[in-house]
Amino acid sequence: MHQEQHAQQEQPTGPAEYVTVAGEGVHETEVNRSRFRCALAPAATEAEAQEFIARIRRQHPGANHNCSAYVIGADAGTQKANDDGEPGGTAGVPMLQMLLRREVRYTVAVVTRYFGGVKLGAGGLIRAYGGAVGEALDAVGTVTRRRFRLLTVTVGHERAGRLENELRATGREVREVRYGAEVAIEVGLPDADLAGFRNWLADATAGSARLEVGGEAFGTV
Numbered sequence: 001m002h003q004e005q006h007a008q009q010e011q012p013t014g015p016a017e018y019v020t021v022a023g024e025g026v027h028e029t030e031v032n033r034s035r036f037r038c039a040l041a042p043a044a045t046e047a048e049a050q051e052f053i054a055r056i057r058r059q060h061p062g063a064n065h066n067c068s069a070y071v072i073g074a075d076a077g078t079q080k081a082n083d084d085g086e087p088g089g090t091a092g093v094p095m096l097q098m099l100l101r102r103e104v105r106y107t108v109a110v111v112t113r114y115f116g117g118v119k120l121g122a123g124g125l126i127r128a129y130g131g132a133v134g135e136a137l138d139a140v141g142t143v144t145r146r147r148f149r150l151l152t153v154t155v156g157h158e159r160a161g162r163l164e165n166e167l168r169a170t171g172r173e174v175r176e177v178r179y180g181a182e183v184a185i186e187v188g189l190p191d192a193d194l195a196g197f198r199n200w201l202a203d204a205t206a207g208s209a210r211l212e213v214g215g216e217a218f219g220t221v
Helices: 046-059 092-101 121-140 157-169 191-204
Strands: 017-021 025-031 034-042 065-072 078-082 107-114 142-155 173-179 183-189 210-220
Touching: 017 034, 025 121, 034 046, 034 121, 046 065, 046 078, 046 107, 065 092, 078 092, 092 107, 092 121, 107 121, 142 157, 142 191, 157 173, 157 183, 183 191, 191 210
Parallel strands: none
Antiparallel strands: 017 142, 025 034, 034 107, 065 078, 065 107, 142 183, 142 210, 173 183
16 A cells, blocks of 8 residues: 555544546647647645646747646645636646546646647637546546555564464554564554454454554555
């Protein structure tokens, strides 16, 4: 399970899972001799999204337009679109709408256009920019990330090996094991399983283990 981000709230907040782009990638289409090159990337923050947009613009200084859109937050709390000189609402907005329609989060898209000499009109631009993002999502792929809770189980050395084996055997994700005066085992667990896990742990260790509930993270399903 790949860790995506942390939040320190004790109670779960926001959606339990979200979809994001599988990785950085590029897909190019052509519409009436204009080239539409869509670059996609995951972005954990708005600053990361803006850095990616700036990088793509530097890579294509001769392009007619580098239009962009991004959605940050599992609840899509931050949404931005930029037409970069195209007629208002014909580029960045349909790009953003495609990300939202596909329920993609923590993702930035930049569509670089090289004009081919044929004007597309407002409707044509909307279809071309939105379509470029949709096709790029299909080409690059998406993944689902699910929220889970980080837990630390502390137990004596005499019980640690057996407990670790039982955790793995019952499908719990053991993320890290630290050895000291006692053994600390970090576990990733869905929030819904927390109460049941407390009871299971007490039975498995005869009440000898200590459980510390940490922050939240998102991991790949």
